[in-house]
Amino acid sequence: MTRISISECQSYNIKDVQNAVNCCLDNLGGISSFIKPESRVLIKPNVLIAKAPKEAATTHPIIIEAIINSVKSAGAVPIVGDSPGGPVGNLERYWKATGIREVCNRLDIEIVNFESAGVYKKKLNGNHYYISKQVLDADFIINVPKIKTHGLTVFTCAIKNMYGVVPGLKKTEYHKEAPKPSDFSKLVVDIFSLSKPRLNIVDGIIGMEGMGPSAGNPKELGMILVSTDAIALDSYICHILGKDPMKVPITKIAYEKGLGEADINRIEIMGHKPEVMKDFKWPPNLASSLDMIPSSIAKGLMKFYWSRPAIDSDLCTNCKTCVKSCPVEALSNGVYIPEFDYPECINCLCCAEMCPEKAVYLEKSVLTKLFSRSD
Structure with missing residues (x-):
């Protein structure tokens, strides 16, 4: 054992x-x-x-x-x-x-x-x-x-x-x-x-x-x-x-x-044997939430079902760490904050992972908000 x-x-x-x-x-x-x-x-x-x-x-x-x-x-x-x-x-x-x-x-x-x-x-x-x-x-x-x-x-x-x-x-x-x-x-x-x-x-x-x-x-x-x-x-x-x-x-x-x-x-x-914690907060599990959408309508709805990184302009200092971190160059230098090229973004969240100011967050479509779960 x-x-x-x-x-x-x-x-x-x-x-x-x-x-x-x-x-x-x-x-x-x-x-x-x-x-x-x-x-x-x-x-x-x-x-x-x-x-x-x-x-x-x-x-x-x-x-x-x-x-x-x-x-x-x-x-x-x-x-x-x-x-x-x-x-x-x-x-x-x-x-x-x-x-x-x-x-x-x-x-x-x-x-x-x-x-x-x-x-x-x-x-x-x-x-x-x-x-x-x-x-x-x-x-x-x-x-x-x-x-x-x-x-x-x-x-x-x-x-x-x-x-x-x-x-x-x-x-x-x-x-x-x-x-x-x-x-x-x-x-x-x-x-x-x-x-x-x-x-x-x-x-x-x-x-x-x-x-x-x-x-x-x-x-x-x-x-x-x-x-x-x-x-x-x-x-x-x-x-x-x-x-x-x-x-x-x-x-x-x-x-x-x-x-x-x-x-x-x-x-x-x-x-030590710790007790199970019931208040621990997990991140959204978007992959599992896809199972909630009936297969008969999933294909037609998928273009409205998305989650992507976005930048909070109030927190961003334009340090460009996210631009340098992006593995597919889906971020470019902007005037005030970096700008996303979303068709190129692969949602790896390296930008969120490396942001020193916690300025990157997950932006969700209305459909995603309805079906997203945290478990």
């Missing part, structure tokens, strides 16, 4: 977090049962965007600090690395904004650059994938995601976090190659299976609900979770947040491929 170790943790105080991480690891045999002395251990956080920890869009730096301390206690060599979600530009600003640079400087830990290290080209299921050499050359990978919703994939945590092992703008190219949520989810699962994290430590103290992964709202969840099985983690977390794991395409695909456990009855919980 798959095991998940959970500790209750209500704050990002380093003593509280360290105790919670140590407790979770001890329940699973201790950190030394996973890593060998002198091994090079890559700690892979979620550094999606250059935002402060209080925004809850990235893995909190205190979680990283606690894991670094644990890895050092086993006599191993921790390094930290990730590739942000959009145009990279100055990587240093991501590490500084998220607070991870301060932690790594203070503890004398190297932050590795996925972009400059080169890549290994891997082929899987007929597709070619480019994975950073820093990832595949590491002796051991600790995947450190944050619990968040996702406008395109519904949920992002342990499986989706490994999408960041793809360097630079190649990530946005994959969005272009797989614009449908189901196709993109298959691609994410492929990349996860190639990157092979061996331990997953989830930042679930404060997650994100609503329009994640960067434009949602912080949500107090009060827990840290650890498991060797990323699929089990994602499944169980969805369960306690009130979502059927099989309604999350990435989780369903990974489970069906045999990459991990998704049957809640076959997952053993060690330590």
Whole structure:
């Protein structure tokens, strides 16, 4: 039976977090049962965007600090690395904004650059994938995601976090190659299976609900979770947040491929057992809402059934991050705010994901508003 170790943790105080991480690891045999002395251990956080920890869009730096301390206690060599979600530009600003640079400087830990290290080209299921050499050359990978919703994939945590092992703008190219949520989810699962994290430590103290992964709202969840099985983690977390794991395409695909456990009855919980939350806010699931339209009239109505990104002019600062992030160049520089070329837009929501001001929102047709559901 798959095991998940959970500790209750209500704050990002380093003593509280360290105790919670140590407790979770001890329940699973201790950190030394996973890593060998002198091994090079890559700690892979979620550094999606250059935002402060209080925004809850990235893995909190205190979680990283606690894991670094644990890895050092086993006599191993921790390094930290990730590739942000959009145009990279100055990587240093991501590490500084998220607070991870301060932690790594203070503890004398190297932050590795996925972009400059080169890549290994891997082929899987007929597709070619480019994975950073820093990832595949590491002796051991600790995947450190944050619990968040996702406008395109519904949920992002342990499986989706490994999408960041793809360097630079190649990530946005994959969005272009797989614009449908189901196709993109298959691609994410492929990349996860190639990157092979061996331990997953989830930042679930404060997650994100609503329009994640960067434009949602912080949500107090009060827990840290650890498991060797990323699929089990994602499944169980969805369960306690009130979502059927099989309604999350990435989780369903990974489970069906045999990459991990998704049957809640076959997952053993060690330590803290959180109650199911009934007030967690999920993003609109437009794909499932299509099932509500009778097939006999669906074709005639589809031209009136749409949802697309739009920009709030009151929030937009015209920084043009969305223009640079768009994988299909469906955004261009406008006089006051960027302008969409909607026939070219593939609804990948990279613009919403990367907007530092949360100025991008989902604009819906009247028909979509009538039939859209959040479950």
